[in-house]
Amino acid sequence: MEDNTVHIHQYLVDRCRAGDRDAFYQLYRLYSKSMYNVGYRIVNDEAEANDVLQDAFISAFSSLDRYRGDSTFGSWLKTIVVNKAINALKKRRFERFPESDHFDVAEADEEVLDFPYSVEQVKQAMTELPEGYRLVLSLYLLEGYDHGEIGEILGITESTSKSQFNRSKKKLRELLAEKTRGR
Numbered sequence: 109m110e111d112n113t114v115h116i117h118q119y120l121v122d123r124c125r126a127g128d129r130d131a132f133y134q135l136y137r138l139y140s141k142s143m144y145n146v147g148y149r150i151v152n153d154e155a156e157a158n159d160v161l162q163d164a165f166i167s168a169f170s171s172l173d174r175y176r177g178d179s180t181f182g183s184w185l186k187t188i189v190v191n192k193a194i195n196a197l198k199k200r201r202f203e204r205f206p207e208s209d210h211f212d213v214a215e216a217d218e219e220v221l222d223f224p225y226s227v228e229q230v231k232q233a234m235t236e237l238p239e240g241y242r243l244v245l246s247l248y249l250l251e252g253y254d255h256g257e258i259g260e261i262l263g264i265t266e267s268t269s270k271s272q273f274n275r276s277k278k279k280l281r282e283l284l285a286e287k288t289r290g291r
Contacts, residue, residue: 117181125172132169139182140165143189149246150193152235160196164189190251194261197239225284233283241276248273 115121117138123131143164148157168175168185175184225233234242247253247261248269255269262269 115177115180118177121172121175121181124169135181136165139185142182143185146186146189146251147193149234149250150190150243151196152239152242156196157193160189160192164192167192186251190247190261194243197243200239224288229284229287230280233280233287236283237276237279241272241279244269244272245276245280 117135120131120135120138124135140161144157144161147160147164148154151157151160164185168188175181234245237245243262244258247258248255253261255266255273258264258269259266264272
């Protein structure tokens with residue numbers, strides 16, 4: 109199978125490996141905003157997201173020799189950011205997932221056809237979710253991980269990830285409904 113990954117910033121990575129300070133700065137400028145957003149969606153705190161961002165770039169730049177080019181630099185960096193953000197949550201001793209592990213497959217396949225909320229309303233409501241719920245929801249919907257990958261990242265089963273995802277969607281709907289009624 110042929111690798112079709114396009115490495116548009118490989119020249120900057122190569123310059124960084126050679127110690128070019130300007131290249132480090134250019135990579136930082138190219139990726140800092142999107143990586144901050146990834147971290148923020150997970151930790152839900154501006155200061156902590158900035159810390160995650162800085163830690164991720166320090167780790168990435170100090171371990172460029174481990175970047176093999178199997179994926180794009182941005183994808184590799186995003187993995188580092190996600191792991192740093194999750195570690196930040198663990199340090200915070202985030203809420204444990206509820207004990208119940210029930211999962212309704214019919215509910216998981218349910219499509220929401222009429223969604224009356226704006227992106228801003230959803231983003232605001234997501235900040236109010238318990239961290240465990242917000243984490244699974246963000247990793248699945250916003251970062252594009254599947255439940256198997258989320259399970260590996262968080263050290264939970266795939267079915268627990270699915271269950272938490274469904275609970276987070278339900279809680280998000282409740283929060284949105286409360287906000288709508290509260291107007």
